[in-house]
Amino acid sequence: MRSIKRVSLVGGTHGNELSGIYLVRSLLRQPSWHDFPSLDIDCLLANEEAIQLGRRFKDCDLNRCFSKSKLQDLQDERYESRRAQELNQRIGPRFSAEAADLCIDLHNTTSNFGCGIIITNTSSPNLHWKLQLCHFLSRTCPRVRIVFDCIGDCSEEPFLPLVAKNDLTFELGPQAHGTLQAEVFWNQRKLVLQTLDFLERLNSQTLSDEERSEKTLEVYIHTGVVHYPMRSDGSLAALIAAELQGRDFEALRPGDPVFQARLCCQRAASLEPECYPMFINEAAYVSSGIAFQKTMRCELKIPELKADGSLSIIELPSLN
Incomplete structure (x- = not known):
């Protein structure tokens, strides 16, 4: 290199x-x-x-x-x-x-x-x-x-x-x-x-x-976004559930609370294959209707850095 x-x-x-x-x-x-x-x-x-x-x-x-x-x-x-x-x-x-x-x-x-x-x-x-x-x-x-x-x-x-x-x-x-x-x-x-x-x-x-x-490293890979429920006038119809707030990079499983609207709680449906939310309730994203971004967690093997400076291609998981 x-x-x-x-x-x-x-x-x-x-x-x-x-x-x-x-x-x-x-x-x-x-x-x-x-x-x-x-x-x-x-x-x-x-x-x-x-x-x-x-x-x-x-x-x-x-x-x-x-x-x-x-x-x-x-x-x-x-x-x-x-x-x-x-x-x-x-x-x-x-x-x-x-x-x-x-x-x-x-x-x-x-x-x-x-x-x-x-x-x-x-x-x-x-x-x-x-x-x-x-x-x-x-x-x-x-x-x-x-x-x-x-x-x-x-x-x-x-x-x-x-x-x-x-x-x-x-x-x-x-x-x-x-x-x-x-x-x-x-x-x-x-x-x-x-x-x-x-x-x-x-x-x-x-x-x-x-x-x-050589090492093993935990990495989160961005896979998509989740939007807030919206009203017809463009305003938010629900808030981030209290149970989800602050839980960036923690596993979100089917049935976990996601949104809260008055006495009604919307829970996570089947999320493929697992979801680790990040940017939960980020203030800059509210105007775009984005509640959080989805990631998947994986472990990567990182080869040794050779003394001669040669670099290796890191094998990345498929998102398909």
Whole structure:
């Protein structure tokens, strides 16, 4: 594998998710990255106007503007669409040899997510070292969950970190949008600095034998969404059941309460083959009618990282 050199660290993709914004601002005040001499680190705030407004976005969701087709549309004059073009040139261009080696995008969620690590591009041999990194982070940070957002071709996936050759999204919660919580902020900072430390030692070939060794890793694979029951006027007809609230990444079985409307409780029907909900009652998704996202849980074998830098294809389960 080639060394990881150019790293883009992005906060404020959503202007009301404050941990990443304040973390990037604090890191920009550092005079240098002397602890990571092999890395060229670019810290930036993605959506300055939304940050000033204290909102998720100004005109449209910036984190939905980076698909291949959207980046080719130069006629869209909305602020986030124009900003996506600028970020694509700074971090990418997407699909090019000049793109950054890694983009880390910093997010918060109102759901009980813990320290989430989301990977969208899972089709490259680079998934091998990313999963070894995830295992390392799971040993140093609390409640780490690894999520695969896509299996297979991700060229039309619209997310900002895909502009780089490799993507990582650090999604931490629960934290109310527009607020800061010390535990969430410090956990996000730890994830970032531990990642940079791992990459520095990966580049210098000083990872320990244990860090390189074959492992088994628990991973959650995104399989779909569940919508709220809706009234004809577009308003919610039910709430998340109290028994489900806060149970992100816990098994949801047939018969478990899902929605509550007055004295009537809607329970889970047959969910294939099992369901581990995430983003339960995420505030940003309510306007789209999304109650939670579905995942399936699996265990992956992660091969040893060889000293010669060779990478292996990770065998992924079929979603069919």
